[in-house]
Amino acid sequence: MAAMxxxxxxxxxxxxxxxxxxxxxxxxxxxxxASSHIPLDYLSKVLSLLSxxxxxxxxxxxxxxxxxxxxxxxxxxxxxxxxxxxLRRIKTCPLGLxxxxxxxxxxxxxxxxxxxxxxxxFSATTIESLVGGTLCQGETCHAKAV
Amino acid sequence: MAAMxxxxxxxxxxxxxxxxxxxxxxxxxxxxxASSHIPLDYLSKVLSLLSxxxxxxxxxxxxxxxxxxxxxxxxxxxxxxxxxxxLRRIKTCPLGLxxxxxxxxxxxxxxxxxxxxxxxxFSATTIESLVGGTLCQGETCHAKAV
DNA sequence: CGATATCTGGATAAATATATCCAAATATCC
DNA sequence: GGATATTTGGATATATTTATCCAGATATCG
Numbered sequence: 239m240a241a242m243x244x245x246x247x248x249x250x251x252x253x254x255x256x257x258x259x260x261x262x263x264x265x266x267x268x269x270x271x272a273s274s275h276i277p278l279d280y281l282s283k284v285l286s287l288l289s290x291x292x293x294x295x296x297x298x299x300x301x302x303x304x305x306x307x308x309x310x311x312x313x314x315x316x317x318x319x320x321x322x323x324x325l326r327r328i329k330t331c332p333l334g335l336x337x338x339x340x341x342x343x344x345x346x347x348x349x350x351x352x353x354x355x356x357x358x359x360f361s362a363t364t365i366e367s368l369v370g371g372t373l374c375q376g377e378t379c380h381a382k383a384v
Numbered sequence: 385m386a387a388m389x390x391x392x393x394x395x396x397x398x399x400x401x402x403x404x405x406x407x408x409x410x411x412x413x414x415x416x417x418a419s420s421h422i423p424l425d426y427l428s429k430v431l432s433l434l435s436x437x438x439x440x441x442x443x444x445x446x447x448x449x450x451x452x453x454x455x456x457x458x459x460x461x462x463x464x465x466x467x468x469x470x471l472r473r474i475k476t477c478p479l480g481l482x483x484x485x486x487x488x489x490x491x492x493x494x495x496x497x498x499x500x501x502x503x504x505x506f507s508a509t510t511i512e513s514l515v516g517g518t519l520c521q522g523e524t525c526h527a528k529a530v
Numbered sequence: 531c532g533a534t535a536t537c538t539g540g541a542t543a544a545a546t547a548t549a550t551c552c553a554a555a556t557a558t559c560c
Numbered sequence: 561g562g563a564t565a566t567t568t569g570g571a572t573a574t575a576t577t578t579a580t581c582c583a584g585a586t587a588t589c590g
Contacts, residue, residue, distance in 0.1 A: 240393075240577080241472050242499055244386035245548065248478070255491055266566065275479050280549055286568070299557020300565040315494065326387050332394070333421050344514040345401055348461065352502045353388055359498050368490040386547075391578065412536065425580055432538070445587020446535040 242356075243319070249276045249284050250322040251315065251368075257294065258310035258365050264303030284322060291321035310369060316360035325360075327353050388502075389465070395422045395430050396468040397461065397514075403440065404456035404511050410449030430468060437467035456515060462506035471506075473499050 252274040257265060267285055271278040285304055288294045293313065294304045306313065319325060328350035331342060342350060398420040403411055413431055417424040431450055434440045439459065440450045452459065465471060474496035477488060488496060 240386065240390040240469060242388050242502065243495065247386075248495075251491055251495075268566085277549060279551070282567075283569090296567060297557080298555075298567045301558055302556085302566050304567090323386060344516060345397055348505075348509055348514065349389065349394075349397075352505050355501055355505065356388065356498045359494075359501065363494055368494065370490065414536085423579060426578065428537075429539090442537060443587080444537045444585075447588055448536050448586085
């Protein structure tokens with residue numbers, strides 16, 4: 239029953255969209271958690287991953303919070319995914335010894351193809367392109383849903 | 385750290401390829417487990433799912449085993465995946481109330497797009513097309529890998 | 531019918547992902 | 561400097577996935 243992307247990935251993307259959407263200098267974890275419906279304590283871990291990956295800057299203490307390290311127009315979905323829960327390309331045979339280049343069996347070549355096309359789609363999608371339609375982001379989701 | 389596809393899915397596909405590859409009437413779970421390097425007891429559960437979904441026929445007792453219910457040329461990867469661990473299209477906003485049609489926010493529309501293209505790729509891939517290159521299937525994987 | 535081989539399915543264990551709790555470090559404000 | 565707000569990170573709890581164990585049902589063979 240596994241989704242294609244983990245919950246951690248979903249949270250990381252929501253958080254980056256929240257940061258990209260915000261006009262203020264920085265958002266606290268609490269603010270992001272509230273607006274994006276993410277459990278605060280878990281979000282803290284995810285933001286920590288994003289911080290270590292260099293995608294956000296963090297500031298401790300009163301008045302602190304998180305800021306995107308780069309403009310949303312220069313940040314892709316793939317980078318966010320990779321920071322918290324990388325897509326795993328199949329490079330070697332999962333059954334045995336390493337197999338290089340094109341030497342995967344047809345099954346694993348096809349499965350890797352699927353990962354690759356998702357990778358390509360995500361690398362062509364900026365966080366900026368996810369901002370604007372406020373429907374599933376924050377409170378407005380409930381307001382506008384029917 | 386989640387892969388895009390679950391271990392269960394990987395096993396189900398290996399098993400279907402094994403059944404499609406075999407020339408004999410039926411394969412026992414033990415034979416499939418050995419040739420495809422799948423834990424026997426776990427494979428039993430997976431084969432049970434495939435059986436309930438009608439993708440394989442099972443026969444109990446001595447001389448029994450599993451057979452593909454349909455020719456491999458008429459069975460797609462998507463059907464196998466769907467039988468054991470369905471891809472979950474995003475149809476409603478994961479944050480709030482149901483949102484119909486095109487009303488997902490940009491983030492979830494993009495994520496659903498990714499699921500959709502994988503779905504399309506898998507529905508265009510037959511199990512038959514996975515048979516033949518024996519590299520990552522069974523013992524030969526170890527033999528030919530360098 | 532008895533022995534054997536096999537699937538079926540329940541119970542349980544181990545590993546991993548997700549979530550929660552809370553103390554410590556750090557920065558700001560007064 | 562003291563009070564407060566915040567990130568950081570360790571410890572633990574819960575849920576889910578994966579794996580294992582084993583008894584029961586069922587079929588074949590002699």
